[in-house]
Amino acid sequence: MLLRRLPVGARWAAAAIAAAVIVAGSCAYAWAARDVTIVVDGKAWRQSTLRSNALSVLAAAGVELQPRDHVEPGRDARIMDGTVITVRRAITLTIAVDGNKIETSSALATIRDAVLEAGIELGPDDRTEPPAAEPPAPRAEIRVVRVAKEYEKRLWRIPRKVYRREDEHLELGLTRVLGKGQDGTEEVTFCTTYEDGVKISRALVDRQVLTEPVAETIAVGTSGQISRGGELIRFRRALAVTATGYYWGPECTGKYADGYTSIGLKAARGVVAVDPRVIPLRSRVYVDGYGYAIAGDVGSAIKGSRIDCCFDTYQEALNWGLRKTKVYILW
Structure with missing residues (x-):
């Protein structure tokens, strides 16, 4: 061998050089190697490696990857000392x-x-x-x-507030507007929700006031008596009505009229036709400009606050015509 041919001193020098190379190589590996932690399916182990990215480290460790397996911090991530590589199986x-x-x-x-x-x-x-x-x-x-939402906007009325004030100078049952009010308006938004094309719900999701309502003040009559021709008349309720006049003869009621009302009273002055929903039949009333009467008839055109006053002659009915007046329902 070559070492045997060398002098003793030279052989010792060669051996020292070889040992130095081995130690240097070991130190270089120790300096370049990185300690990483590998976690697969919940199992963890530490490994020393010279590989530079996660994929090569896993391959060297015998970890096979499927295309959709997830690697954290990433398959191509660079590895540093202390890196934790986690594999989550698909x-x-x-x-x-x-x-x-x-x-x-x-x-x-x-x-x-x-x-x-x-x-x-x-x-x-x-x-x-x-x-x-x-x-x-x-x-x-x-x-x-799949969730779809449809929005629908509508205008809603905001009712005005109405304040009522008693007025002893106004007849019981009548009212008078002291301060005219006005309803407000608001825009409301509804949301209809569909899931896979099926309607699930509809809800109010927003409202915006466009105009504020204005309050109204109304005088409410409390007086239950009137004076007519020096006579004091007490009543339960007063109504503002439109009054027409009719004659019980054929000129107004047709050729088949028999002179009797719908409840069997003799048609004559002192009988008025009313809407029974407003003035009960057989009620005693006082009609301004006409006088005392009985609510004793009905008519197809007599609806709501409208009455028809019976007269004994056709001319009287014509003279009465159509007028605004008041009816007082007596006790």
Whole structure:
């Protein structure tokens, strides 16, 4: 051998050089190697490596990866001393969406990410079952619910407030507007929600006042008596009416008229036709400009605050004509 041919001093020098090379190599490895932690399926171990990225470290450690397995911090991530490489295995999932079922696999942390990874777009209101923020379970069936919302605007009336003030100078039952009010308006917005095309709910979601209501003040009569021709007349209720006059003969009531009212009274002055919903039949009344009368007849045109006063002659009925007056329902 070469060392045997060398002088003793030279052999000692060569041995020292070889030892130095070995030590230097060991030091270089120790300096270049990185200690990493590998976590796969919940199992962790430490490993020293000279590899530069996560994928090569895993390959050297015998960890096989499927296309959708998730590697954290990334397959191409550069490795530093102390790096933790986590492998999350992809699981099989079924996604029901838009009437179809899609078989896929994913290793992402949330259902939302798994759905997006499968190429399914989610609208701003769409939701999933189970909820999108939850982690997917192996072989889970995920349902994507398409949520659509329709908004409808309407104008609503805001009723005015009405303040009533008693007035002893106004007849009982009558009112007078002291300060005219006005209803307000508001714009309301309804939201109708559909899930996969089926209507689920309709709700009021917004309202904006466009015009404020103006309060109204009304005087309410409290006086239960009037004086006519020096006579004091007490009454239960007064009404402002439109009054017409009619003659009981054929000129006004037709050729088949028999001279009697609908309740069997003799048609004559002192009988008025009324709307029974407003003035009860057989009520005693006093009509301004006409006098005392009995509510004793009805008529097809006599509706609401309208009365028809009977006269004994056709000319009297013509002279009365049509006028505004007051009716007092007596006790």
